[in-house]
Amino acid sequence: MTILTRIVASLILLAGLGIAAAQPTVLRYPITSNPATFEPGLAKELLTAEVALNLHVGLFTYDADTSVVPYLVRSYGVSDDGLTYTFELHEGATWHNGRAIVAQDFKLGWERYLGASLGAQTAGDPWRLVVGGPAMFAGDASELTGVQALGDHTLEVTLTGPNPKFLQELAVPSMWVVPSEAVVPGEPRWVDAPVGGGPFRFVSWQPGSMIVLEANDDFFLGRPEIDRIEYHIVPDASTALAQYEAGELDVVAVPPAALARVTNDPRLGAEIQYFTRAQLQYVGMNQSQFEPFRDARVRAAFFHAIDRDTIAERVQNGAWANATGLVPPHIPQHDPDLAARPYDPERARELLADAGYPGGQGFPRVEIASLSATVGEAIAAMLRANLGIAVEVIQPERGDYISGLWSHDRWSLFAFGWTADTPSASVWTYEMLYCGLDSNFSTYCNEEVDRAIDLARSHLDPEASTAAWREAERIAMDDAALIPLGYSRFIYLVRPGIEGFAANLFGPVSFADVSR
Amino acid sequence: MAGYLVRRSLFILATLFAVAFLAFAATRLTPGDPVRLMAGDRNVAPEVIEAWRVRYGLDRPIPVQFFYYLGNALRGDFGMSYQYLGTPVIDLVGPAALITLQWEVVALLLAIVVALFLGVMAAARHNTVFDNGAMFLALIGISLPDFVLATLLVIVFSLQFDWLPVAGAGTPAHFVLPIVTLAVRPCALLSRMVRASMLDVIREDYVRTARAKGVGEWHVLHRHALGNALLPVLTVIGILIGRVLSGAFIVETIFNIPGIGRVGVTAVLQRDYPVVLAATLILAAAFIVTTLIVDVLYAVVDPRIRYGSG
Numbered sequence: 109m110t111i112l113t114r115i116v117a118s119l120i121l122l123a124g125l126g127i128a129a130a131q132p133t134v135l136r137y138p139i140t141s142n143p144a145t146f147e148p149g150l151a152k153e154l155l156t157a158e159v160a161l162n163l164h165v166g167l168f169t170y171d172a173d174t175s176v177v178p179y180l181v182r183s184y185g186v187s188d189d190g191l192t193y194t195f196e197l198h199e200g201a202t203w204h205n206g207r208a209i210v211a212q213d214f215k216l217g218w219e220r221y222l223g224a225s226l227g228a229q230t231a232g233d234p235w236r237l238v239v240g241g242p243a244m245f246a247g248d249a250s251e252l253t254g255v256q257a258l259g260d261h262t263l264e265v266t267l268t269g270p271n272p273k274f275l276q277e278l279a280v281p282s283m284w285v286v287p288s289e290a291v292v293p294g295e296p297r298w299v300d301a302p303v304g305g306g307p308f309r310f311v312s313w314q315p316g317s318m319i320v321l322e323a324n325d326d327f328f329l330g331r332p333e334i335d336r337i338e339y340h341i342v343p344d345a346s347t348a349l350a351q352y353e354a355g356e357l358d359v360v361a362v363p364p365a366a367l368a369r370v371t372n373d374p375r376l377g378a379e380i381q382y383f384t385r386a387q388l389q390y391v392g393m394n395q396s397q398f399e400p401f402r403d404a405r406v407r408a409a410f411f412h413a414i415d416r417d418t419i420a421e422r423v424q425n426g427a428w429a430n431a432t433g434l435v436p437p438h439i440p441q442h443d444p445d446l447a448a449r450p451y452d453p454e455r456a457r458e459l460l461a462d463a464g465y466p467g468g469q470g471f472p473r474v475e476i477a478s479l480s481a482t483v484g485e486a487i488a489a490m491l492r493a494n495l496g497i498a499v500e501v502i503q504p505e506r507g508d509y510i511s512g513l514w515s516h517d518r519w520s521l522f523a524f525g526w527t528a529d530t531p532s533a534s535v536w537t538y539e540m541l542y543c544g545l546d547s548n549f550s551t552y553c554n555e556e557v558d559r560a561i562d563l564a565r566s567h568l569d570p571e572a573s574t575a576a577w578r579e580a581e582r583i584a585m586d587d588a589a590l591i592p593l594g595y596s597r598f599i600y601l602v603r604p605g606i607e608g609f610a611a612n613l614f615g616p617v618s619f620a621d622v623s624r
Numbered sequence: 625m626a627g628y629l630v631r632r633s634l635f636i637l638a639t640l641f642a643v644a645f646l647a648f649a650a651t652r653l654t655p656g657d658p659v660r661l662m663a664g665d666r667n668v669a670p671e672v673i674e675a676w677r678v679r680y681g682l683d684r685p686i687p688v689q690f691f692y693y694l695g696n697a698l699r700g701d702f703g704m705s706y707q708y709l710g711t712p713v714i715d716l717v718g719p720a721a722l723i724t725l726q727w728e729v730v731a732l733l734l735a736i737v738v739a740l741f742l743g744v745m746a747a748a749r750h751n752t753v754f755d756n757g758a759m760f761l762a763l764i765g766i767s768l769p770d771f772v773l774a775t776l777l778v779i780v781f782s783l784q785f786d787w788l789p790v791a792g793a794g795t796p797a798h799f800v801l802p803i804v805t806l807a808v809r810p811c812a813l814l815s816r817m818v819r820a821s822m823l824d825v826i827r828e829d830y831v832r833t834a835r836a837k838g839v840g841e842w843h844v845l846h847r848h849a850l851g852n853a854l855l856p857v858l859t860v861i862g863i864l865i866g867r868v869l870s871g872a873f874i875v876e877t878i879f880n881i882p883g884i885g886r887v888g889v890t891a892v893l894q895r896d897y898p899v900v901l902a903a904t905l906i907l908a909a910a911f912i913v914t915t916l917i918v919d920v921l922y923a924v925v926d927p928r929i930r931y932g933s934g
Contacts, residue, residue: 315716351790354782
């Protein structure tokens with residue numbers, strides 16, 4: 109009897125060990141909704157890019173320091189005039205369907221994105237300087253003549269004018285391509301399941317529930333460490349946090365509201381990881397919507413009246429780092445010597461009085477629109493107390509809010525965040541302040557700023573260009589064009605034992621190097 | 625009966641048309657541009673924005689959009705999602721509706737079974753500790769909003785004791801807390817209803833006669849009283865189905881169940897009009913059809929009710 113018991117016990121133990129050994133390593137990672145598409149070039153939101161980083165592959169990519177590094181490209185050269193790029197591709201790389209990745213795939217892939225019926229997000233900008241790009245985007249040509257495959261592993265791209273940002277643009281996942289046999293021509297659909305060439309291959313997608321990817325054994329840079337990624341689709345940030353605490357997720361972004369609790373929790377506090385993010389949180393003052401904002405003194409008064417440090421540290425619990433200007437740190441054109449106007453209620457009142465509103469008298473009632481009630485209320489309270497003006501907070505629904513920003517005719521004073529897709533000052537200084545742009549939500553217009561921006565955009569010499577960007581930023585800040593509140597940070601909880609999780613300025617990088 | 629059903633079916637079509645019209649109007653009257661939302665907070669070229677508008681037919685006059693939509697919907701084509709490229713709406717809404725159907729039916733059955741048991745027992749032991757205790761619990765159950773109950777359940781059973789998952793829909797265990805959350809209020813309401821209805825019936829002459837004949841107490845309750853007490857209860861169940869359906873929006877969002885409620889909420893926030901419309905129509909159809917079933921059941925439960933053809 110005892111012998112029998114022992115045999116059974118050992119068998120059970122052995123079986124248990126066997127199961128443990130065969131147990132695949134899984135990374136359970138939350139995303140807030142279904143990705144809009146699994147095709148990288150059709151990405152309209154950052155979420156698609158996050159999945160694309162693991163599923164797909166491109167010529168270049170951004171590493172954990174947000175530097176552009178060659179990916180499928182083995183070596184490359186640029187002609188002296190800066191107009192012709194020649195890329196040599198790795199020879200061992202294959203798509204998940206087993207076919208070799210060749211130069212022609214990029215020509216066909218980009219032509220697909222440029223076709224009018226797809227309306228890919230990237231279709232506008234990166235192509236404006238590629239030979240044949242604008243014609244194809246306009247529907248006047250069916251071939252992208254500036255891109256030619258000179259053999260299986262040599263790709264040549266010809267530009268109409270020098271583009272200092274070209275490699276940066278190629279590194280964004282929306283410029284990555286998919287094998288043309290896997291997609292329906294002219295339609296945003298897969299023939300069967302998504303096919304890529306990245307470190308992980310597609311396994312399954314249950315809409316609203318989960319996306320599963322598994323390690324690509326044939327990945328040209330070597331098989332990833334973990335066996336599977338489970339993207340759990342969890343729209344609510346606090347639900348995701350609760351799931352992390354209950355052990356159902358391995359990584360989670362910490363919502364600002366929970367940050368104080370998480371930081372002070374002895375167990376969770378040790379699992380926090382901070383990463384810089386390319387996002388500026390700011391207060392915009394819409395000049396076409398609210399007349400007094402056309403006066404620089406009024407804008408400066410608002411600037412001085414808002415205690416930005418308190419908002420970053422106490423209201424946002426450190427989710428934002430203090431902002432000194434428009435361009436966040438780690439962006440090449442960031443100006444480390446720039447100092448923002450300090451919090452100075454005294455000076456604020458003086459400026460407002462100079463503008464004709466002593467003690468806030470006669471100043472029209474103003475509304476501040478903010479998606480975050482706490483940030484809106486904090487700013488409103490500071491403006492009321494320090495300027496003596498009437499301020500009301502409105503918290504619009506997100507869709508309504510964004511439409512109103514783009515139409516320029518709804519919000520006078522608004523708190524918003526502007527996020528980069530390439531690490532360049534252009535994202536903030538140009539897109540937010542250049543006269544007449546749709547994305548210039550403040551309807552700010554200053555010839556001096558525009559002139560410096562024009563100079564910065566046309567300079568090929570990086571140093572001269574950077575100097576011009578900083579000049580533009582400085583003029584705009586002196587003019588109180590807008591009020592920077594903080595530079596956002598990515599804040600994650602990462603389960604102990606998971607190594608190699610990293611985020612660059614845009615978000616988490618590929619999980620190819622993650623292990624547990 | 626057949627004539628009655630035909631008339632009711634015509635009513636159903638008219639109601640669905642009205643629902644489609646109202647839902648369509650609501651999506652178009654809500655501020656917020658779906659195309660702008662597709663772009664998110666990124667800077668998309670104006671030409672691309674225009675191209676998207678044309679692709680989704682949003683550049684046409686609104687009445688044209690409505691009849692175009694209606695025509696396709698009648699042929700079972702709810703269009704393509706604005707948000708999920710290349711995904712037909714039916715692929716998003718169909719599976720979601722099945723998930724919702726499954727767990728909500730379980731929740732409703734659970735509520736009915738428990739409520740019948742509690743209500744009958746409370747009536748049978750009128751004014752005892754059991755009666756008072758059960759009805760007190762029911763009162764608490766009626767007063768607790770779904771979102772409070774859900775949060776309490778998660779804190780106790782998931783975070784404190786680690787018995788059940790916080791959220792998601794991977795295994796049957798994931799559905800325990802949502803089902804309980806959704807079942808509690810209808811169950812509480814229904815048990816009070818059953819009790820009251822039973823108490824009425826128990827005082828009737830024919831029950832006294834049955835008892836006087838020496839029929840066993842179980843048989844009296846089961847055969848003589850319950851059948852007659854069910855009629856008012858059935859009415860309440862019909863109303864509760866509507867409540868359970870709308871509960872899907874809150875409970876599925878809290879527990880992150882990829883059912884039609886959550887799909888609907890997400891679609892509203894993303895201005896994914898075709899998905900919003902399809903989800904609304906499916907839920908409305910579900911409610912109308914179940915109401916019809918309840919009406920037909922009246923005739924089954926109470927032989928006195930006949931639906932004439934006149």
